[in-house]
Amino acid sequence: MTATVIDGKAFAAKVRGQVADGVAKLKEAHGITPGLAVVLVGEDPASQVYVRSKGKMTVEVGMASFEHRLDADTPEADLLAVIERLNADPAVHGILVQLPLPAHLDSDQVINSIDPAKDVDGFHISNVGLLGTGQKSMVPCTPLGCLMMLRDYHGSLSGMTAVVIGRSNIVGKPMAQLLLGDSCTVTIAHSRTKDLAAVVRQADIVVAAVGRAQMVTGDWIKPGATVIDVGINRIDNPDGGTRLVGDADYESCAAVAGAITPVPGGVGPMTIACLLANTLTACCRANGLPEPEGLTA
Ligand code: GUN
Numbered sequence: 001m002t003a004t005v006i007d008g009k010a011f012a013a014k015v016r017g018q019v020a021d022g023v024a025k026l027k028e029a030h031g032i033t034p035g036l037a038v039v040l041v042g043e044d045p046a047s048q049v050y051v052r053s054k055g056k057m058t059v060e061v062g063m064a065s066f067e068h069r070l071d072a073d074t075p076e077a078d079l080l081a082v083i084e085r086l087n088a089d090p091a092v093h094g095i096l097v098q099l100p101l102p103a104h105l106d107s108d109q110v111i112n113s114i115d116p117a118k119d120v121d122g123f124h125i126s127n128v129g130l131l132g133t134g135q136k137s138m139v140p141c142t143p144l145g146c147l148m149m150l151r152d153y154h155g156s157l158s159g160m161t162a163v164v165i166g167r168s169n170i171v172g173k174p175m176a177q178l179l180l181g182d183s184c185t186v187t188i189a190h191s192r193t194k195d196l197a198a199v200v201r202q203a204d205i206v207v208a209a210v211g212r213a214q215m216v217t218g219d220w221i222k223p224g225a226t227v228i229d230v231g232i233n234r235i236d237n238p239d240g241g242t243r244l245v246g247d248a249d250y251e252s253c254a255a256v257a258g259a260i261t262p263v264p265g266g267v268g269p270m271t272i273a274c275l276l277a278n279t280l281t282a283c284c285r286a287n288g289l290p291e292p293e294g295l296t297a
Contacts, residue, residue: 003227003257007147012269015148015295016061019276022292023062027281035064036094036120036275040106041079042072047098054096054272059275066092072102079105080113087115093286094120094279099170105184112153115119117286120278121175131177131297138278139297143175145270146207146228147182149297153226153259158183163200165189165216165247171230175207178297196220208247218252227260228251230267 026032035059040051051067058065068082088091095118101107111119116126122140129136146213150157162184166172172188179186189199191210200206200220206227208216213233221227231247246263254260263265277295284291 003153003254004153004259006144006153006226006228006259006261008149008261008266009151009269011152012273013142015058015270015273015277018292018295019101019273019280020061022280022284022295026280026289027062031064032231032283032287032290033062033064033091034279035089035091035095036096037066037068037089037092039068039070039079039086039095039097041070041074041083041098042099042102047100051098053189054275057272057276058131058279063276063279064091064154066188068273073104074102076105077107079110082273083110083113086248087113087118094118094196094275095282096121096275108241118282120275120282122278123169128174131174134181136270138273138282139178140170141173141271142171142230142267143178143211144176144274144278144297145267146230148294149261149267149270149275150205150226150228151182157205158232159185160204161185161202162189162205163189164207164209165193165196166207166211166230168209171209172207175209179205179207181297192200206248210247212247214247214249216248216253218249218254218256220255223256224258227257227258228267229235229261229263232263232268 038051055065086095095114111123115125115259118139124136127137162179164172165175167190176186177187197220201222213235227248229246229248233245234242244264281291
């Protein structure tokens with residue numbers, strides 16, 4: 001079998017188009033412009049690339065983009081004061097503090113100081129609890145993007161067996177909650193799981209989010225299964241230079257799977273698209289307006 005390639009780049013462009021339509025309607029009917037504030041502390045090069053890309057796409061869908069760049073040695077009280085101002089600012093509907101933060105800052109404390117209604121990353125403890133109990137929440141962007149692609153490809157996920165490899169707060173745990181919410185039978189596997197290959201071989205849906213390059217190989221995959229690859233790992237090419245690969249070994253998995261997301265061009269582009277979707281959702285909720293359809297969990 002040669003797997004269907006799930007084109008995350010094209011799907012993300014479609015989602016951004018839906019967001020742009022929603023933003024245009026909000027402006028026209030209500031004179032409201034959704035606003036997203038991104039806070040970056042320090043000079044981490046990867047974070048700078050993400051933040052620039054987020055700002056550009058925020059403006060492209062018609063939203064207001066606010067950027068706050070703080071020095072790497074900013075005291076926690078100063079960062080908390082910035083967040084407090086953004087919490088109180090009616091032009092700001094979404095707040096994202098770029099992670100990782102410098103080591104002297106307490107990430108949990110900082111994230112939990114964001115107004116949960118503006119927590120478009122879905123990392124605030126209130127949103128984690130709401131998701132875990134099946135209540136309306138802000139859902140973390142990467143798992144939301146994976147869920148959208150799975151629903152688009154399969155329609156209903158009800159009764160499917162899903163194995164999530166990775167137990168991070170950002171991807172693995174919320175992904176498992178979302179799949180459970182869609183009535184999958186869910187296993188969370190991780191680096192200590194015994195006979196991981198045998199566990200993964202049970203799955204109709206495999207979500208690989210462990211951060212280990214090409215760890216999941218085709219012989220782990222049940223024929224016809226769907227592989228969602230969240231990994232982004234840079235490896236050396238045998239003939240020089242580097243390239244990006246996922247947590248799944250693409251060639252061998254694609255030979256067995258029914259469908260697979262590539263790296264790059266799979267889950268990655270969906271993350272920012274879902275951030276914009278969450279900002280639109282937050283803006284609608286803040287104004288007591290109906291939420292956009294198809295852009296929430
Ligand atoms: N750093 C890498 N990915 C993310 C993300 O999704 N949200 C935040 N806040 N920081 C990140």
